[in-house]
Amino acid sequence: MNPQKVDRDRVVALTDLPNIGPASAKDLRLLGIEQPAQLAGRCPYAMYAALCDQTGVQHDPCVIDVFISVTRFMAGEAAQPWWAYTEERKHTLEQRPNQPTLNDLSAINL
Template sequence: MSDLSKLKNVGKAALADFAVLGIASTAQLAACEPDDLYVKLCALTGQRHDPCVHDVFAATIHQARTGEALNWWTFTPARKERMKAGTFCKV
């Protein structure tokens, strides 16, 4: 079992997304940015994913970097503000 599966917001879907992205460890995840992962996932799968996937990426990266396990929806308001401002990832 991957150490990624021990992160708070990681279930089967997130593990599958990480596999598509080539991310196999928490250390590797810690070096990533949520925007980059979201855009890359959409490109690799040929589809726009629910923006909540970005929030999961943000939460898991935060935990990988800091050890603090926050719920993914903690990151939703900031993403929604960026969407409103037009500064969220262009997919």
């Protein structure tokens, strides 16, 4: 859903979350997340690593941005477009000395 249209009081389904459409909701369900409340306390980098592992595909890193946006939203932050987190993700991954592997991503604690 467009972050500007999100009403925190009406978030019931995954697609009620900012930046989550049907495809992203399907990805979340692959991770065992059926309800928005299940995102609380989750690490977006670990979620991304698990998604890549589960599907056998290296997904676009922008998926991390989407995961950051929804985990932060569920932690109480204002809804933001996913690209608001791109620089943060790039900075976080640049802190790794080599190209991050899936294991590196799942070890990042935020």
